[in-house]
Amino acid sequence: MFPRAPLRLLRRACGPLLAALVLASAQAVAVEPVRIGVSGPFTGGSSPMGISMREGIRIAAAEINAGGGVLGRPIELVERDDEARNERGAQVVQELIKEGVVAGLGIVNTGVALASQRFYQQARIPVITSVATGSLITKQFLPPQHPENFVFRVSANDTLQAAMIVEEAVERRGLRRVAIFHDATNYGQLGREDLERALVERDIHPVAVERFQLRQADMLTPLRRARAAGAQAILTYGIGPELAQIANGMARMGWKAPLIGSWTLAMSNFIDNAGPNAEGARMPQTFIQEPTTERRASFLAAWKEKTGTERIPVPPAAAQGYDSALLLAAAIEQAGSTDGDRIREALEDLRTRVEGVIMTYDRPFSRTSHETITDTRDISMGEVRNGQVVFARDEDRQRAVRQ
Template sequence: MNRFRQTGAAVLAALTTLVAWPAAAQTPPSPAPIRIGLIAPLTGPSSDFGKPVLHGAQMAADEINAAGGYLGRPIELVVHDDKGQPDVGRAASQAMVESGVLAAIGFCNTGVALKSIDLFQQARVPLLVPCSAGAPVTRQYPAPESYVFRNAPSDAIQAPFVVNDLIRRGWTRVAIFADKTAYGESGLRDVEAAMATHQLKPVHVERFDLGVKDLSAGLQKARQAGANVVFSYTVGPENATIALGRQAIGWDVPQVGGWTLSFPFFIAGSGSAAEGALMAQSFIAEPSNERRAAFLATYARKHQGPPPVPMAAAQSYDAMYLLTYAIFAVRGKLDGPAIKQALENLPRTYYGVVATYDRPFTPDDKEAVTSNMLIMGQVRKGKVTFAYPEDARRNLFVQRKR
């Protein structure tokens, strides 16, 4: 076992000791597992980032269980496939909540999340979102009351981060291509708001339905409007439609966006048209330090290769550990409200893959990721790497929330 995993096991063992001593004179805890829900698109067009969410969380659960679980009780994932469809996601969420899970990890698609969040809130089941980036996801309830936490970078920070990079590069005539889902709608608003801070407006805005196969007409309009960059806000296959459309009409302008430009459906689906695309990232799959090297090596060993969407896998892995740290911090009855309070007041720092989590949440702040944790990724030779050498150097040090 490498030193990273030994450290994680040692922390969990120490936590077990701290929690166990007042219970020594009480009835031994039930051997029943700690049931944590997990919901993600495991099939369908969003499965390329849904499956890594499952793999990351399960990998962390396996490590936690190998270290003794919670007072001998193993972590058990209760897995549901939302297929990337809001109605399916709501039905699965209802079943999950009714099954009695203590907490949940989930959602990749903003529209699916927004359709189901109220179920977790009403049941007082803490929900940790490691994937869905839509800004509205954590804004449905006043922060002190909300049971919805997120350890993925919100579009509210991704959009300004990318816009600032466009300004740095001199790409100020922006065409925005956004799908008509809740993700595309909120992303469009975030990009327009970020541009407005620089007294800029998009030269063209194109909206489209999921599944669209041809956007050449919209691309021609953007070209005629004088755009010198395309900012896309959609999930995966449609990003490839944009890239291939640019290539087909011979329009050589860069394509930029949020983290979805790092997905296989875009990179593999676009081929050479994906080359040079830029996107916001919280984690790039390069073994830049011991924590990340250990995570990537273990993932590759378990799944016969690297994570197809490294951010999704790493953030889900960290989410499972954050929930576990919160569970160990509970004194008294172990239930949803107690876990919520523990997440808002984590007493121990978790040294994660994406970040070092030192008080990642408070009663008034349910976002664990801040803009200083972001780096700019770029597609080169079919893989995502660092756009800037300084980001590669900075990535040697795991960032903390600011």
């Protein structure tokens, strides 16, 4: 037992220390997280893209928080499933804004993007579209009608993809009689327009244009029409389940025409549902799941640790989600603020080099260009081989190694 006097002295000595510890603890608790909205299709036919994107964003957020967060504050992801439905996407973004997000990431489907990103624009909150590829997405809010544009993107737009698809069919394979198969969504309709424009530049018109619905099972009838019209290749704009129906229908007909389409031919539910009939399909890809650089190897290791599996359902979606989160974090740091206008200005003049998975970003945006990818040389051509997407061309793989 301590004598009374020393106890009093001990209390006096420890009192200020205890008060300081309590104050420091209260201050730590009081640090508000930086809330970032993340929306995408986490259920349904588009979910392989949405889940891949979301996991990529989560991996980036964990790394950022492990490094101290942004502005000394942790990032908190506020996630919502938009179910790949336009009206749900619009509702989700309005909910996220009410919950106090300072920026948005995600959005997979073109129609959902066009329906929902207007609410970010109206609230003057920047959004980086991680996956949706419709060429109109970053052009929806341009001057002079809209002095500032709050919509940015890291994926490869469909104008670029269509040029690569047509180049593969016409220039590399020498095919001039092609059919276009596209779904009835905004994505499919706008993609079809991009394909037709790219063909017209070569004085080619498709011998058949076939539109199909989501969840349409019968592709034999339109395929027979395309073959009867003399199509030498099928160019596609759709998503995995319906693309698999096309590949399987061609196999049932014994028709071995090349299947060349947009990046969604890399979706796991195309490859799995089509099985051996997916072999040889080609598509543009911003990222192919190979550790061609240290950065990519690190990302793939983080993916395996986080998810417990090596397989990424849609590798470009995961990489684009990851990179979009890194770019946003860099912009918030540069802005020194979570104010939407300040973040937008920082994105348009980003002075920090950001080493991503797809590329190293050096001033990726400007006031007049909100696209990180503006050249087909930043995109590889992928091919399904043995149930996975690999580099279709050795020149693309060599370039990826040098990046």
